[in-house]
Amino acid sequence: YQKRLLALFCWITLTTINSVDLTESFVELKLIWGGFAVIFILNSIADKKNTIPWIYTIYILYFISIMRYAQNNMLEMLDATTRVGDDTVNGNVFCYFLFFLTVSIYILGDIVKLKYLRLIFRYIFFAMIPLTLYIALITASRQSVLINIPFVILAIFNRYDLTKLKNFIILTIILLGLFFYFYDNVIEIYDNSLLKARTETNIEEDSRYFLIIRGIEAGISNPILGLGPNGYHAIFKGMSHNSFVEIFANAGILGLLLYVNLLWVFIKRQYVRYKRTNDRMFLTFFIFGL
Numbered sequence: 671y672q673k674r675l676l677a678l679f680c681w682i683t684l685t686t687i688n689s690v691d692l693t694e695s696f697v698e699l700k701l702i703w704g705g706f707a708v709i710f711i712l713n714s715i716a717d718k719k720n721t722i723p724w725i726y727t728i729y730i731l732y733f734i735s736i737m738r739y740a741q742n743n744m745l746e747m748l749d750a751t752t753r754v755g756d757d758t759v760n761g762n763v764f765c766y767f768l769f770f771l772t773v774s775i776y777i778l779g780d781i782v783k784l785k786y787l788r789l790i791f792r793y794i795f796f797a798m799i800p801l802t803l804y805i806a807l808i809t810a811s812r813q814s815v816l817i818n819i820p821f822v823i824l825a826i827f828n829r830y831d832l833t834k835l836k837n838f839i840i841l842t843i844i845l846l847g848l849f850f851y852f853y854d855n856v857i858e859i860y861d862n863s864l865l866k867a868r869t870e871t872n873i874e875e876d877s878r879y880f881l882i883i884r885g886i887e888a889g890i891s892n893p894i895l896g897l898g899p900n901g902y903h904a905i906f907k908g909m910s911h912n913s914f915v916e917i918f919a920n921a922g923i924l925g926l927l928l929y930v931n932l933l934w935v936f937i938k939r940q941y942v943r944y945k946r947t948n949d950r951m952f953l954t955f956f957i958f959g960l
Contacts, residue, residue: 671936672713678928679706682899682921689898690905698900698920723782726774733771736763740808754808761809762911765817768805772798772818773958776825780951792829796844798822800852807856824957828950878911885910889918889926896922933959 679702689695715721736759744754755761775798779791799822806814830837873879884906888897902910902919910916918926937959944952 671932672709674928674932674935675706675709678925678932679703681925681928685895685898685921685925687898688892688895690901691898694901694904695899702899723778726778729767729770729774733767736767740764761811762813764805764809765811765814768802768814769818769821772802772821776829777951777954779829780954795822795825796848799845799848803852803856821957825954828953828957881906881908881910882912882915885912885915885919889915889922892919892922894922894924896920896925 682702683699686692686695686699712725716725739759740754743758744756754764772795775791775795779788779795782788782791798818802814802818802822805811826841830841832838832841885902888902888905896918897905897920899920902916910919914926914929917929937956940952940956940959943949944956
């Protein structure tokens, strides 16, 4: 994956020759190569298996830190009628790291050596459902529900053998209990929330629809080199909110193909490894990849 990512980042760097804004491009290049350095370091550290749980813990600490930042700096915004976020922490960041938090807690529930600690992580994992709803409400983010809830459900099916009646009954009771306990409060908040207003917006009236269309048009107009690193942001003063469209607009068709290949190879390998070994950890990575 590092070789594929390296190829993608080298191509993105090369597209700077067609950049529509060199200042914006250099900002992007610093980010991606800084990111690559971090990935290289973490990958090297992960060669020692006893360090892997600590790497997952990084995502947990990061999520806690942005929630503490929100509590200290956005207290008046922590309700469902506005969208949490400022110039330091964009509202989308809460959703990105909520997903990584959820995945990390799930995997830690499988890999930590101390049995009681594994149980704690497994119990905490069920709290990801109400936490997802809370984050979705305060950030007015649809992606939290659309990505996190399916992951939680598929992960539960992956961990517990629901063909056993006992496991099925226990999980059903837990999930129904969570549902009825939070239902009234969640529905009341949701009915008066910005999330509901955004969810009920006609797709062709949604601002993100136009951002995606602009990105596709930009990619078609510049199919080889795209607009250059961060070119979409330079022209439209924002992002397309779609990774595939963004990279097509900025790095052309080859950039898009390299990105899709990176994802496809990861997903395919996990499935093949699961079928070969029947190790459910590979099935977890497969679900994560999807």
